[in-house]
Amino acid sequence: MTSSEQPSVAAILERAAERARAQGLAYRGAVTPSEAYELVRANAARIVDVRTRFEAEYVGRIPDTPLVEWRQLGAPAPNPEFVAELERLGGKETNTLFLCRSGVRSHAAALAATQAGFPHAFNILEGFEGDLDEHQQRGTKSGWRHAGLPWIQG
Secondary structure (H helix, E strand, C coil): HHHHHHHHHHHHHHHHHHHHHCCCCCCCCCEEHHHHHHHHHCCCEEEECCCCHHHHHHHEEECCCEEEECCCCCCCCCCCCCHHHHHCCCCCCCCCECCCCCHHHHHHHHHHHHHHCCCCCEEECCCCCCCCCCCCCCHHHCCCCCCCCCEEEC
């Protein structure tokens, strides 16, 4: 895809907002992994990984992406410091794209961020690993890694 074929930031944000309206989401929008990557490449957004530290270290992570755990490993409830940790990153007015394994925790994180005064919170649909396939495995049909987007492990 050449740069002239790349979707514009405005078009991506509009599609994300349309998804939010169609799904009745209480936050700014929802983007695909490829759209998230394009927004970051255009310096129009940042990604915040909300998976556990264990997931980021052992499953893989997006380079130069901050980790703010939504729920710490083994915790029965969301991280009580989630919003405070998010606020320490700064940029309340920045388009913030939340990423988890499959798009469920990131949905909750986007909602919490919006309620805490982050007006430009987005969920990255499909997450890092994507949906389960017919063999109950992730990473084979959707998600950041399946899309061939940059990631590292270790």
